[in-house]
Every structure is written in structure tokens, then in C-alpha cells.
Amino acid sequence: PAYLTCLLCHNNNSNNKLYFYIPPHLPEGTRDGRIIGGSFYEVLGVILAMKAFDNSFFVFAETGSESFQKLLTLLGEAIVLKGWTGYRGGLDTKNDTTGLHSMYTVYQGHEIMFHVSTMLPYSKENKQxxxxxxxxxxxxxxxxxxEGEESSPAFKPSMIRSHFTRILCTLPCLLKIFSEESVPLFGPPxxxxxxxxxxxxxxxxLLVKLINGEKATLETPTFAQKRQRTLDMLIRSLYQDLMPDITCNNRRSFSDVLPESPKSARKKEEARQAEFVRLGQVCVSNAVITTLCNTTIIPWESQCFCSNFPHDVFCADSWGQSLLVSTDVGVLLLDDGQPSTPVFDKTLQVRQMHILETLDxxxxRADKGKDSRxxxxxxxxxxxxxxxKQIKxxxxxxxxxxxxxxxCHLYAINTHHGNELRIVAVIRNKLLLITRKFWQWEGLSSPPSTSPQSESPMEEFQYIREICLSDVPAVMALVDGPTGENDNLICVAYRHQFDLVNESTGEAYRLHHVEASRVNFVAAIDVYEDGEAGLLLCYNYVCYYRKVCPFNGGSFLVQPSASDFHxxxxxxxxxxxxxxxxxxxFTTDSIEIRLVVNGNLVHTAVVPALQLVASRSDIYFRAASAVSGPSDGSSKEASSPSSPQTPLVQEIPVFSPSAAEGNGGPVHGPSDC
Known part of the structure; x- marks a missing residue:
């Protein structure tokens, strides 16, 4: 049997939780949270800043007050360093050269060692x-x-100079988080x-905020380059240390595991690398399944919407609390717990759909090939x-x-409807722009009974122009310009590139070039921050954010920005x-959830035979078995509405929607908490 399942998003600041996996068999040399990307070993500094008589701060006081000790007790537990066998965070656990004690805790699988200023060696002769x-x-x-009275001058981040420190958290009365401006936005709010x-x-x-802050910092260019360099050295070292043992125990060549070993050296090397990545993914997946099965709480509640669903699904979209589904037997209307209602028979094979309730x-997009319309x-x-009960x-x-x-084999509509609906249909390498003006009463929850409507809305749509591309696009997204007057854009992906096309002139501008021998385009997602558009370009393993610069005197500017990240x-x-x-x-057997602003991993759910069905409001997917979750049978809560869907160019019942309205790119600068 197949199950239709709905993911319900809880709007309760659920991103203040940390979700993770811990590979259980990593060698000791890899246990450094600042080297491994999704780190599980963290180091946090703790400084006691005491006010001096000249209104300056002694940031390395010898001892702390009772309040400071209460903070340390809240953060973790005191440990004796000598003989300590857990994560040491660079401290000496043999000769007491870095102090006798430290503070340590384990938080949701993250081992955290605190570098406490009052516990590190102190020298009265050494002022520095x-x-x-x-x-x-x-x-x-x-x-x-x-330390000191509340009326004392505030501590300033400039008092601490460091090439590495990027985030400062000040306590106790008022919690403030200062971050260096290159650090992207991080939660929780x-x-x-x-x-x-x-x-x-x-x-x-506090712990989640600081750990997420460190992970966000690792995405900045400075640390990303250093981490890549260090990780490369670490892997080479592990290879040199572990490979002799592997060779002794198993003398087979790595190419022996390939199903069909290519004859040419170049293709053999590419095949070996692909198999190496696949085996690594299997190891990580096993670790994910082993670690997450009992310890993870996900920010989405899964609810079985329809059990034992016997039909093949082509596409779907939510309609109120119901789901309109296109299947191999026609288009059906599904309601939770109710029998399906046929809407169109199987002579109309719908491959892509959008339900716009406010516009009625x-x-x-029905049929395929030359007959598609x-x-x-x-x-x-x-x-x-x-x-x-009329079945059309x-x-x-x-x-x-x-x-x-x-x-037409692909179409997209604009995400945020201003004063018109825009549809771009793709016919081979041609883009057809079609618009529909809004009536004055539209935008209400339902049209008034006296509105001037005919049975068919065809007369309301107007063909505008045709734009020719150099190749057939694989994915497409519409980007709203800041004014909506001759500055709307179309993002298309073909060959090895993402291009932006001006809807008014048809001019194309190179947005991003993919440096890979093979490209699997997944999606182009439009996101908006303070009215400015950005794009998440998704291909292969990568998700790349590019800010879309506005028009300047009629010419479009595409250039790298400090806000770009991947x-x-x-x-x-x-x-x-x-x-x-x-x-x-969504993959064929898992759902991977990350934060948009920095790509931090939140959760990975293993779902067998997974097929995404709809995602405009709540997310519907089809699976081979029921997905367990903490559902209490409560009514559905609509998640933040995302934008319409854009399918892959192949006839696959999978869609990649645009983002919900919100901050799509990183936000820089200090934040007061």
C-alpha cells in the first residue's frame, strides 16, 4: 500500500532546537567541531569582565563572584582535566598545564567544552x-x-581583539549578541x-543560539577556506594512518567494487569518485538512522492523510482543507477521512497544476508532448x-x-501577485508571456456573488510576447521586480548555467555558471528580503544563493555580492x-531539512519510496509506509504559504516551489536579545 502523508509546520519558534547526527566510529583526530561541517563538538569561551576604578574592564579577572559561579553551574558541570577521557577542546588532560578544572556539558548530542577565563592558568606577573x-x-x-553594578558602563566588543572571535554574548541582566557583519543570520529568534x-x-x-552562531560563522568565506584547507589535511592524515590497515585486511582494489569498471583512465577515475561518494553517503545514512531513531524531535508533524492510496500520482495542489490530485485514473478530490471524489476522468492527464483560491x-498543464496545453x-x-456529480x-x-x-512542457507563475497574474509557458526553447489583470474585488477571501464572471475565464487572459532562448530550459522561476514596471525577470536553467531574462526586452544575463561535468538542475527558488529579490539556485548537491540586483537605467546588473552564499x-x-x-x-528515501539563511542542518527523516506531491501550504508526499510522528489527531494548521510550483522538465510528479515571503538572504550586524 501507499500512504499520502501531510507535514504540518508548527509555528512555535521550533528552530530553537538542534538536530544532528553523530557518526559513531570517527577516529579521535576528527573530533573537532570547527573542522567537521555539521559539528557535534563545540568550544565556547567564557570571560569574567570586572569593572575597574577607571571605568575600564579587567577581562581576565583571577576569581569570580557567586553570580559568575551560578552561570557556570547553569552552563555545565565542573570536571577534573587530568585523566579526562571526553572531548577536551584543546585543553591539557595529562600535565595540568591548562588548569586543573574546566566546565563541560553534553547538549542534544553536542559535546561542549568551555574555556573559562578564571579556570585557565593565571599569572600576576603577566599582565597580558x-x-x-x-x-x-x-x-x-x-x-x-x-561584574559590577547595573549602572556601570556597558562592555564594548572592541575591548576584545581577536582574529578568530566573531560572536560575543554579554550577560547577565540583558542578553546581547554581537556578531561580526560577515556572519549570516542565525536562530533561534x-x-x-x-x-x-x-x-x-x-x-x-542560550546554548542553541551560540552553537548555531558558530555554525553560521563557519560559512563565512574566511573560515570556509580555512576549514576546507584543514579538512583536506585531516583527511590526508587519516588516509595515511588508516590505509595500511585497510590494505592488510582487504587487498582488493577499490575499483573492484564497481559494477562495470570503465576502460579509459579518466572514466575509471570518475567512476571511482562517484562510488566513493556513494559509499560515504551509505555510511552517513546508517549513522543518521542509528542516531536519530530515538533522540530527534522534528519541527514538522506528520499526519497520514490517506492510507492505502492505490493510484499513481502525477501532481497535486491543496484546495482549502482538501487535496486535488491528478492520478492515472483521472483527477480526484481528496478530503481527510472521506472517499475520493472524481473531478476529471482519465482522458485528461494533468501533469502540473496551481489552485489560486483568491482568484477563483x-x-x-494537461497531456504531454505535442498535445500538451x-x-x-x-x-x-x-x-x-x-x-x-459531473465528471468532465x-x-x-x-x-x-x-x-x-x-x-507546452513547463510553465511558471509569479509568486507574489501584485496587480496582475503572470504566466510564462515554455514550448521547446520559446517562452510565452501571458498576463491577467485583476478585478477590483479580487484579493478577498471569496468573490462577491455579483462579480461579472463568465463560466470560462479565458477572455481575461492576454498574450503579451514571445521570447526565444538559446536552449530548452530545465527549470524556471519568475522574479518580481521592485517596481513591477518593465523590471520583472525570468530565471531559466539550461546547459551549465542559470540565466536571468528581462520580460520586457528578452535580453538574457548570465547569473551563475556551474563548474561540473554533469549538471542535474533541481530548482530555482525566488526569495525576497525587504522587497529585494534573491534566488536559490539548486543543482546537484549544491544550493547557491544569489542576490538579484535591481535595474539601473534600464540595464540589469549581475555581479557577486557579499550576501551570496551556498x-x-x-x-x-x-x-x-x-x-x-x-x-x-526530497530524495527517493529521505527528507533533509535545513535553515534557509545559512544552510545549517536541522533534521534528516528517512522515508521509504518517497514522492513529493504538493507543497504550496502544507507539504503532501507519498510513501511506501506510514510515517510515524507525534500527531495527536488535531486539525491541520496551515504552514507559511509558499509560492507556486515548478516541475522538472522531465515528466516526473515532483515540484520545486518558490519560497514563502520573508527574509530570503542573510542579515548582518549585531542583534540585541
């Missing part, structure tokens, strides 16, 4: 306290506890109201047919065909869904 600076000065994230009365709740918030429209229906007319066939839809769209998935996805602040990648 080099031994303390050697450790705390190399920590990316540092907590600064201010403050609760509402922003007041903590429970110590454990404050501890959870159903847009669909775009169809437009009024939802009210469809609803009337359902109530009258392909012949009944002749008046609903959009002109000039014969042979991250990689653990497996190659076939579909991407953006539901801010999360971005989800």
Missing part, C-alpha cells in the same frame, strides 16, 4: 595573560559575564515576550460540477484552453521546497 588568551582568543564564540523566568529554558535558548482559478478553470465552476472529460475542456500554448546537501535531491525559515530537500 597570554595563556588565557591563547585559548579564549581562538574561540569563535565567547560569553562575556559583566527571541520568544514572545522576550523575558526568561525559567533557568532551564534560558539555558536551552485552477491552472493546469495550458487549461484555465474557475474554481467555482469546478466546485459546482463536483456538487452536481477532455472534450468538455475545449473552451478552457489557453491560446498559443500547444506543446551550502550542500548530503544527498542529491530531486525536489526542493522552501517554507521559511526552513528549506527541505
Amino acid at each position: 595573560q597570554v595563556e588565557r588568551k591563547r585559548h579564549i582568543g581562538n574561540d569563535i564564540v565567547t560569553i562575556v559575564f559583566q 527571541l520568544p514572545s515576550p522576550p523575558v526568561f523566568t525559567d533557568h532551564q529554558e534560558f539555558r536551552d535558548f 482559478l485552477l491552472i493546469a 495550458l487549461l484555465v478553470f474557475r474554481l467555482s465552476a469546478v466546485q459546482k460540477g463536483i456538487e452536481g 472529460s477532455k472534450c468538455d475542456c475545449r473552451e478552457n484552453k489557453l491560446e498559443k500554448t500547444k506543446g 551550502f550542500s546537501w548530503n544527498q542529491v535531491p530531486y525536489a526542493i521546497v522552501c517554507a521559511f525559515p526552513y528549506i527541505l530537500a
